[in-house]
Amino acid sequence: MWYHSQMTSRIAAIAIDAHDLRKVADFWAAVLGWTVTEEVPDEIITIAPAGEPGVSIDVVKVPEGKTVKNRLHLDIRADGSTQAQEVERVLALGARPADVGQGPDVSWVTLADPEGNEFCILSRSVQDVAGDLNAG
Structure with missing residues (x-):
């Protein structure tokens, strides 16, 4: 049964794991026409639509490469x-x-x-x- 309340959640960010942060962040920024809004070197790069509040993508550094779907x-x-x-x-x-x-x-x-x-x-x-x- 679906329960509706006045309190809900919203997606703030979608995280994408990456070994090469810059390569993946630049790819998604180009695909979506977004810009880098925050960067912590060797940890995370956040991209989002310029000047628009809403969902962002956090490209997060991981040590391993992708192995499964x-x-x-x-x-x-x-x-x-x-x-x-x-x-x-x-x-x-x-x-x-x-x-x-x-x-x-x-x-x-x-x-x-x-x-x-x-x-x-x-x-x-x-x-x-x-x-x-x-x-x-």
């Missing part, structure tokens, strides 16, 4: 372009195709960041979703 991943949408154009752009930034067993008939594209953290680019763009919301 992520249990949590990001789903992103193209903003101002198509899925195919966004996939091409993100591949040029250093992503690579990833096979996590998704099969050939899915509508999303699964990729991995420079250290292997999986993420998906969804088929519908930000504008497609906004158009559907405005039409309803």
Whole structure:
């Protein structure tokens, strides 16, 4: 049973483990158009939308490399372009195709960041979703 109260939680940050902090933080900042907002050398780099409060990404230093599929991943949408154009752009930034067993008939594209953290680019763009919301 769902219980609604006046007190809730909000996501403040999403943590991504990395061996090479700068490489992973720069990749995600470029993908999302975000900027570095905080940095503790050899520990953590935080990226977030410039001047906008909300969720940030903390790229956190870990000693080990990635060895298994992520249990949590990001789903992103193209903003101002198509899925195919966004996939091409993100591949040029250093992503690579990833096979996590998704099969050939899915509508999303699964990729991995420079250290292997999986993420998906969804088929519908930000504008497609906004158009559907405005039409309803």
